[in-house]
Amino acid sequence: MEKKHYIGPEAIIEKKKKYIMPCLAHFYSNPQQMVKGSMQYLWDSNGKKYLDMYAGVSVMNCGHCNPEITAKIKEQVDKLQHVCNIYLTENFVNLAEKLAAVTPGDLQKSFFCSTGSEATEGALLLAEVYSGNSEIIALRQGLHGRTKLGMSVTGLTMWRTAPTPVGGIHFAPNPNCYRCPMNRKFPECDYACANAIEDLIKTATSGHPGAFIAETIQGNAGCVVPPKGYFKRVKEILEKYNTLLIIDEVQTGFARTGKLFAIENYDVVPDIMCMAKALGNGTPISAFIASSKVADTYTRPGASTLGGNPVSSEAALAVLDYIEEHKLVQNAQERGEQLRAGLRELQKKHPVIGDVRGLGLMDGAEFIHADGSEAPEILDDVLETLKDRGFIIGKNGVGRNVMAFQPPLIITKENVDDVLNAVDMVLTEKNL
Structure with a gap:
């Protein structure tokens, strides 16, 4: 790496403290x-090279400074950067068309913003507009x-950050089979954590809350992967009470889990x-998408x-093309299976690893x-x-005790072997 003067970690920390x-x-x-x-590597100011197994928290799915993607970004920067979406430009409608084609089922109409937080806020707003009800059910953790x-x-x-949350929000037990909040065992539990959502609706809400929101896999909770039938049971309950299902794919989207x-x-x-996150591969962009039936109720200015x-x-657009052309869905699935298999072998040797879980290349090893x-x-x-x-x-993890693997999806078999x-x-x- 070319040598250059950098201010270094100590100076950065001092400036952080001050500014x-x-x-x-x-x-x-x-x-x-x-x-x-x-791509899958980083370098520090001393020239030291690192294998990145976290991807900026599931952002750099296609790799750092991916030349195929950055070339298209540079070309666009030289042509037109911004006019605001109250004027007509082509890229965002082409992206919306592409998202409608690759997202599940009848999801069709998008609203674009810049961060995952904005996308979540917008989705909850849309649910209230559609349902006429601001009550929300979310998951613990x-x-x-x-x-x-x-x-x-x-x-x-x-x-x-703020100690007092907005009212009208109720929390259901999360589907953590390793540390079950209901002290049950799967599958004998018969999805007790999902059934608790119906109890909440009946006892703590108006009877038809506007939305239920959940991450498909709970990232910050410690890569918590729900059992296979969990969301089908949840969807059945929500449809019974005319409550919308909002799925947060901010960390899990764009090939990370082998889909x-x-x-x-x-x-x-x-x-x-x-x-959000991986949609821009380091460029700030996010979106929420809904079926036409739901989306078409959002008519007031936004x-x-x-x-x-x-x-x-x-x-x-370049990210979606790259994922398809370079078969990142398949690589995430294969390398994820390799990584989890290797971690489970380590679990047999090292009692400090209490649980190994994940899907694709979103995987956690819980330290106990x-x-x-x-x-x-x-x-x-x-x-x-x-x-x-x-x-x-x-x-x-809730206790900050889960080793989290969320690498660029371009990693190789050799990379996984090296990290294991x-x-x-x-x-x-360390005799662990």
């Missing part, structure tokens, strides 16, 4: 300054954004779906100043103490050591 609001933390006790990315309403439907206390959208693994079509701008829309309790301090130490050896791996070997070596050295 950035203190809510924004950083990863690692001894962090590095990232200065370059190329879900996360849906940084806006006031997005935080209010977030079932993780640490991500609620283009994670909800396709459950053979269910949502009424509204949110997407816009997002930068939503669907020509550059971000061109990036998203001997008594089964969460072990975030052990995970932090392991992740720091792995970083020093050139591997960037994430963490999530590195994890094994570190756990062995």
Whole structure:
């Protein structure tokens, strides 16, 4: 890598303290300054190379600075960057047409914005407009954004900046089969966590709440993967009470789970779906999409100043083309199976790994103490050591004790072998 002067981690941290609001933390006790990315690799200001197994939290699905995508972005930047979507441009309607073709079922009409939080907020607004009811059911331990309403439907206390959530929101047990909130075992439980949604509707709402919102896989809760029939049961209950199903695909969308959208693994079509992150592969763009029946009730004026701008829309079109042409759905499925199989072998050797779960390349290994309790301090130490050896791996979970693998979907069999070997070596050295 070309040598260049960078201010370095210590200077960045000092500037953060002086000029950035203190809510924004950083990863690692001894962090590095990232200065370059190329596909599945990153480099720091000292020239050290890393295998990225987190993809900027499920953003860089097609890889860092992907030349096929950045070339189209650069070409668009030289032609037209922004006029606002109150004027006619072509890219965003072509993108909307493409999304209608690749999303599940009868989802057809999109609204473009810039962040996942905006997409969630917009989806909940649309549900209220359509249903005439602002009541919402969400899942415990879900996360849906940084806006006031997005935080209010977030079932993780640490991500609620404001202590008082918006009213009219009710939380159902989340489908975590490793740490079942209802102390049941699947499949004998008969989807008790899904059935609890009907109890909530009957006892805590008007009887026909506007929407139920859920991530297909709960990312920040620790890569929580619902059992196969969960969403079908949920959909049956919601239809009985005329309640819309909003699926949040902000982390799981665009080939990550071995399907283009994670909800396709459950053979269910949502009424509204949110997407962001990987749609732009590092370019800010998000959207929510709905069936015509639902979308056509949104008639009062609405816009997002930068939503669907020509550059971000061109990036998203390039992303969808790249995913298809380079078979990233298939690679995510194959490399995910390889990764989980390898992690389960490590689980047999290392008792610190209590559970391995995931779909495609959205996978988690939960770190525990001997008594089964969460072990975030052990995970932090392991992740720091792995970083020093050139591997960037994430963490999530309610107790921040889940090693999270959400890499670029272009990773190879050799990459997966390398990271598994590195994890094994570190756990062995630490006698875990």
